[in-house]
Amino acid sequence: MRAAIILAAGQGTRMKSHHPKVMHALAGRPMIRHLLAAVEAVFDRVVVVVGPGMAALERAVAPHATVVQAERLGTGHAARQAAPALEGFEGDVAVLYGDCPLITEGTLRRLVDARAGADLALLAMRPADPAGYGRLVTEGAQLRRIVEHADATEEERAIGLCNAGVVCAEARHLFRWLGALRSDNRQGEFYLTDVVASADGEGLRVRAVEAPEAELRGINSRAELAVAEAEVQARLRRAAMDGGATLVMPASVHLAWDTRLGRDVVVEPHVVFAPGVVVEDGAAIRAFSHLESCVVRRDAVIGPFARLRPGTEVGEGAHVGNFVELKATKLGAGAKANHLSYIGDATVGEGANIGAGTITCNYDGVHKHRTEIGEGAFIGSDTALVAPVRVGARAVTAAGSVITEDVPAEALAIARGRQVNKPNRPAKKKEA
Ligand code: UD1
Ligand code: CA
Numbered sequence: 245m246r247a248a249i250i251l252a253a254g255q256g257t258r259m260k261s262h263h264p265k266v267m268h269a270l271a272g273r274p275m276i277r278h279l280l281a282a283v284e285a286v287f288d289r290v291v292v293v294v295g296p297g298m299a300a301l302e303r304a305v306a307p308h309a310t311v312v313q314a315e316r317l318g319t320g321h322a323a324r325q326a327a328p329a330l331e332g333f334e335g336d337v338a339v340l341y342g343d344c345p346l347i348t349e350g351t352l353r354r355l356v357d358a359r360a361g362a363d364l365a366l367l368a369m370r371p372a373d374p375a376g377y378g379r380l381v382t383e384g385a386q387l388r389r390i391v392e393h394a395d396a397t398e399e400e401r402a403i404g405l406c407n408a409g410v411v412c413a414e415a416r417h418l419f420r421w422l423g424a425l426r427s428d429n430r431q432g433e434f435y436l437t438d439v440v441a442s443a444d445g446e447g448l449r450v451r452a453v454e455a456p457e458a459e460l461r462g463i464n465s466r467a468e469l470a471v472a473e474a475e476v477q478a479r480l481r482r483a484a485m486d487g488g489a490t491l492v493m494p495a496s497v498h499l500a501w502d503t504r505l506g507r508d509v510v511v512e513p514h515v516v517f518a519p520g521v522v523v524e525d526g527a528a529i530r531a532f533s534h535l536e537s538c539v540v541r542r543d544a545v546i547g548p549f550a551r552l553r554p555g556t557e558v559g560e561g562a563h564v565g566n567f568v569e570l571k572a573t574k575l576g577a578g579a580k581a582n583h584l585s586y587i588g589d590a591t592v593g594e595g596a597n598i599g600a601g602t603i604t605c606n607y608d609g610v611h612k613h614r615t616e617i618g619e620g621a622f623i624g625s626d627t628a629l630v631a632p633v634r635v636g637a638r639a640v641t642a643a644g645s646v647i648t649e650d651v652p653a654e655a656l657a658i659a660r661g662r663q664v665n666k667p668n669r670p671a672k673k674k675e676a
Contacts, residue, residue, distance in 0.1 A: 245335040246356060247415070248287040249326040250305075251436075252276055252342030253295040253313040258465045264294075264301050266342035268469055270476045272500035272519040274304050275345040275463065278476070283340065286352040289333070291326040292342070318433025319409075320425040327419050337419075338412040339436060343463045346475055347410065351455045359412040363448035364440065367408040369460040376464070377406035378437045380452055387450040390437035394430040405452070407437055408460035417443070476501075484511075489523075512548070520554070538570075541577070559594065576619060588612075590629075593619030593637060601626040618653060 256265025266276040276292070283290055290308040294301050295316065302310045313325045323339045330337065336359055340347070351367065358365035366387070368380055378390040379400050390407050391400050411418075421439040429435060443450050463472050480499040481491055488507035491497050496513040503517040506525035515529050520537030523529060527540045530547035537554035540546060543561045550564045555572035558564055562575045565582030573587045576594035581587060583600035589612050590604050602623050604615040615629045618637030623629070625643045635641065636653030645659040 245289070245333070246287045247289040247291065247330055247333055247335065247337045248283045249323055249330075249337060249339045250276070250279065250283065250290065250292045250342050251319055251322045251339065252301060252305075253293050253298075253316055253322050253325075254343070255295060255316075256343065256464070259469070260466075264298050265463070266345075267301055267304060268463070270345065270469075270473050270501075271480060272502075274301075275472070276301070276305060276342050278501070279340065279342060279345040279347065280305065280308070282347055282349045282352055285349040286356060287338065289330070291329045293322045293325050318427065318431070319436035320422055320434035320438060323436050324419075324422045324425075324434070327422070330415060330419075333415050335415060336412055337415045338410060339418070341409040341462065344409050344460060345463070346459050346461060346472055347408075347455075348459055351453075351459055352410075354453050354455070355410060355412050358451055358453045361449075362451040363417060364411060364413040364443040364450045366412070366440070366450075366452055367410040367460060368405050368452040368454050369408050369457045370404045370454070371406055371457045371461065374401075374404060374406050377462075378409075378435075379403040380405040380407060382452070385451060386444065387440055387452050388444050389441035390435075392429065392431070392435060392437065405454075408455065409436075409462065410460075411436065411439060413439070413443070417448070506542075515547075521552075524560075553588075587615075589631065590615040590617065592617045593621060595619055596621040596623070598623045599625035599627060599643065603628050605630045 252266040254265060259265050267274045270278055292305045292308055292310045293313050294310050296312055296314055309329050311325045311329050313322045355365055355367055376393050378392045379396055380390055381388045421442040424442060425434040425438050427434050440450055458475055463469050481494045484505045485491055489505035489509040491511050493513035497511050498516045500517050500519040502519055504522045506523060508526045509523050510528045512531040514532045516534045518536035521535045523540045524542040526543040528545045533547035533550045535552040538552040538556040540558045541560040544558045545563045549566040551569040553571035556570045557574045559575055559577035561578045563580045563582055567584045568581050569586045571588035573590045575592045578594055579592050579596045581598035585598055585602045587604050588606040596617050605628055606612050613631035615631045616634040618635060620638040621635050622640045624641045627641045628646045630648045633647055634650040636651055638654045639651045640656045641647055642658040645657060647657055647659055651657040
């Protein structure tokens with residue numbers, strides 16, 4: 245049995261935010277959820293240490309246990325708060341920082357493996373800029389102590405090997421060391437990192453496992469959040485391409501943590517995927533499109549400049565063209581909505597053609613209403629469909645119609661003012 249304690253009680257002052265730091269999103273989900281995904285793969289139990297009044301964070305980490313650190317007295321003090329929740333637990337306990345969410349499952353496995361050969365194992369890195377990180381003081385393979393940046397001498401600050409903030413030891417050792425922490429340091433805090441000196445002082449083996457900075461960097465500011473986002477995006481793009489999707493200009497495509505792209509999907513430049521998108525094999529997502537919580541079936545073509553909003557399903561081989569917005573709409577196989585339309589709360593049958601400028605008037609100011617368009621229907625350009633309304637299979641609406649009543653199958657509906665031509669009324673020209 246292995247347990248993990250995740251420290252997330254800090255507000256993250258340097259983020260200058262109204263939300264707890266670990267709730268800031270990477271690829272569309274809170275950073276803490278990224279960390280949990282890796283942790284859940286390696287640890288059997290998880291306890292998250294939160295601050296007072298962080299209900300949204302507690303919901304975000306459910307169903308894992310949470311404990312509240314009422315006073316923010318340092319990382320060691322925070323870890324100690326998890327002791328009652330792990331009462332009687334025997335086995336290894338790791339402590340992780342909620343603001344280091346890029347760590348991978350593979351690296352966590354290396355850590356727990358290293359723990360099997362040492363009494364205390366921790367993750368270390370050699371960051372390009374070590375400022376702010378705790379430095380590792382070693383003697384051969386043994387780690388003697390960690391000195392926090394704030395407390396370090398010039399000489400110690402020159403050490404390149406830094407603490408990534410993940411330690412792992414048997415529960416009985418860890419909680420003993422945590423219980424003995426003192427706060428007589430520059431920041432007046434109980435440092436988790438002091439467990440290293442305790443273990444070393446007891447003559448126990450302490451080992452560091454090195455991993456790349458890209459996985460272990462901490463997020464303390466908006467700028468660091470952006471660096472972490474870039475890392476997450478790079479991984480997601482790489483996985484999408486490994487899975488058989490073509491990203492024509494990868495760096496310009498923004499993916500969500502759960503975006504699913506099938507084989508031979510082609511994504512053109514500047515496409516944004518918000519969470520919840522599935523794109524099936526062979527579909528094309530053309531430039532400058534925005535998709536959220538929707539399904540694009542095989543061989544469909546979306547965009548350029550299309551917007552698919554939540555609850556939309558675009559059928560096999562269907563086309564959604566420029567400046568077309570679909571919301572909670574099911575577009576049948578082979579149907580086309582190619583230009584300048586808003587289709588919301590609608591079902592569009594197979595092979596139907598939605599003319600340029602068609603609008604579903606789905607909202608009466610209080611309620612949303614549905615529009616149903618039958619298979620093979622032809623909706624003339626600039627039709628306004630005032631919902632609730634139904635257009636039958638293979639029916640036609642004349643261009644510019646305002647359709648307020650159901651149209652039977654195969655009927656032609658014309659609902660517009662008749663044109664009047666007045667003779668002898670030439671256009672007036674300005675006198676030269
Ligand atoms: C910490 C480490 C440092 C390491 C760096 C890696 C300590 C003393 N220092 O520094 O050695 O190089 O992380 O990124 O551990 N937290 C609480 N309660 C507290 C204090 C912090 O829950 O009382 C949480 C924070 O929410 C955060 C994490 O612990 O998620 C780390 O705290 P932070 O203040 O960011 O530590 P650093 O100064 O970055
Ligand atoms: Ca930090």
